[in-house]
Amino acid sequence: MIGVSELPIPIIHAYARIYYEFEEHTLQKLLAEAFIRLNGLSFQLPYEEASCTLEVGVAEGRDFSYLSEEEAERLRKTLRGRRLPHLDFVIYANYRRGGRARSLWGDLQRVRIVFPESYTAEIQVFHLKGTRRLPLDELLTKIVEQVRLEADRLGLPPPQLSTLRGR
Numbered sequence: 224m225i226g227v228s229e230l231p232i233p234i235i236h237a238y239a240r241i242y243y244e245f246e247e248h249t250l251q252k253l254l255a256e257a258f259i260r261l262n263g264l265s266f267q268l269p270y271e272e273a274s275c276t277l278e279v280g281v282a283e284g285r286d287f288s289y290l291s292e293e294e295a296e297r298l299r300k301t302l303r304g305r306r307l308p309h310l311d312f313v314i315y316a317n318y319r320r321g322g323r324a325r326s327l328w329g330d331l332q333r334v335r336i337v338f339p340e341s342y343t344a345e346i347q348v349f350h351l352k353g354t355r356r357l358p359l360d361e362l363l364t365k366i367v368e369q370v371r372l373e374a375d376r377l378g379l380p381p382p383q384l385s386t387l388r389g390r
Contacts, residue, residue: 237389282311
């Protein structure tokens with residue numbers, strides 16, 4: 224099923240816990256939209272003279288696929304019909320220096336969102352490989368900011384960040 228990986232996360236390197244005031248199903252839709260909008264996001268790295276572009280993939284069973292518009296629509300359709308036990312994504316952070324056409328290096332992170340309690344979600348990050356130029360706490364902050372923007376866009380109260388751990 225799209226959005227859910229059968230594979231466990233081996234270790235959690237960083238996590239953020241958020242609280243929200245609406246149905247879990249609604250939060251899952253907000254999270255999906257946040258990851259769809261993060262796909263292709265470019266920004267300047269702090270402390271580096273390099274830019275970072277995020278590329279997002281979505282889980283389906285044991286595999287991950289690039290979150291293209293077609294995959295995004297499949298994910299939306301799945302979330303219209305049901306609540307998922309958790310959501311799984313991968314994020315590739317592609318770094319470039321000086322406008323070069325080729326990437327200098329990159330990081331690959333696996334992200335799982337679980338729902339341990341009512342009105343609570345935990346965004347867990349496992350760093351698969353790479354140089355860790357983008358600190359995981361900054362990646363989590365970008366994810367939470369995007370979820371808050373999606374909530375605001377729909378006129379919902381923004382989820383509140385309660386815990387952020389990891390570097």
